[in-house]
Amino acid sequence: MSAGGEAAAPVRDVRARLADMRETVAPAVGGADVAKRLRAFEDGTLYIDSTIGAAFTAWLIDAVLVTGPAIALAVLYGTRSTDPDAGAGAGVIAIALLIVLPLCYGWAYRNGRALGGLLTATRLVRMKDGSRIGLAKAGWAMLIRTLLMPFAFWAALDGLSQVRVSIDDPATQRLGAAGFDRLRP
Numbered sequence: 287m288s289a290g291g292e293a294a295a296p297v298r299d300v301r302a303r304l305a306d307m308r309e310t311v312a313p314a315v316g317g318a319d320v321a322k323r324l325r326a327f328e329d330g331t332l333y334i335d336s337t338i339g340a341a342f343t344a345w346l347i348d349a350v351l352v353t354g355p356a357i358a359l360a361v362l363y364g365t366r367s368t369d370p371d372a373g374a375g376a377g378v379i380a381i382a383l384l385i386v387l388p389l390c391y392g393w394a395y396r397n398g399r400a401l402g403g404l405l406t407a408t409r410l411v412r413m414k415d416g417s418r419i420g421l422a423k424a425g426w427a428m429l430i431r432t433l434l435m436p437f438a439f440w441a442a443l444d445g446l447s448q449v450r451v452s453i454d455d456p457a458t459q460r461l462g463a464a465g466f467d468r469l470r471p
Contacts, residue, residue, distance in 0.1 A: 300326060303469055307332075314464030315457045323454065324461075329415045330469040334457035336408040341452040344402030349432045351401060352391050356383030384433065392428025393421060399455075400428065409455045419450065 304324055312321035315334055323335040336344075357380060364376030391400065399409050410419060410427065419427050427450060461467075 300469065307466070307470065311461060311464070311466050314466060315460050320454070320457050323457075325451075326469040327416045327451075328413060331416050332458075332461055332466055332469060333411075333416055333451075334454040334461055336406070336452040336454045340406040340408050340454070344400075344406040344408050344452065345431060347402035347405060348391070348400050348428065352387040352428070352432050353384060356380055356387055359383060385429065388429040388432045389425035392425035392431075395424065395428070403452075403455075407454065407456050408452045410450050410452050413449055413451050416453070 304326060308318070308321040308324050311324060311332075312318045315321055315324075320334060323337070324332060325335045326332055360376040360380035360383070363379050364372050367375060369375055395401070395403075403409055410431070411417060412419065
């Protein structure tokens with residue numbers, strides 16, 4: 287069997303085990319619709335995936351919070367400055383702030399719950415094991431999340447490998463409280 291076929295068998299096995307568990311966990315997580323989003327991190331820990339709508343809304347809130355001020359300050363400088371190269375200065379300000387603001391915003395919310403996540407009850411966590419992002423990666427994650435999210439949404443829908451995932455935090459907590467914490471063999 288080819289290497290691709292060997293790798294596909296464990297993925298099918300995980301999907302089958304998750305499908306078998308969905309009916310069992312449905313009462314604990316809030317119904318069959320929520321149970322359909324049951325997933326497992328790479329280490330086998332179970333979680334409830336956020337809806338695409340909640341993930342998009344969280345991104346939109348965070349993106350507006352970091353890009354809005356960057357663009358507003360650049361426009362303000364460009365329209366109020368008497369410098370003959372005000373347009374170039376405004377561009378430099380916009381680019382610099384589009385890099386700096388997401389980094390600072392991410393570091394401020396290193397637990398994976400930026401304002402967008404708080405308002406949508408989602409949390410951005412590591413795909414490996416569901417752990418929090420932490421200070422070292424939070425700024426980078428927010429920079430990618432706010433500036434490159436359209437590509438990230440496409441990649442997620444296309445099934446490309448993910449490093450981080452947005453989870454439905456309350457449903458995942460209910461799942462754990464009911465004793466469903468690991469993927470069963």
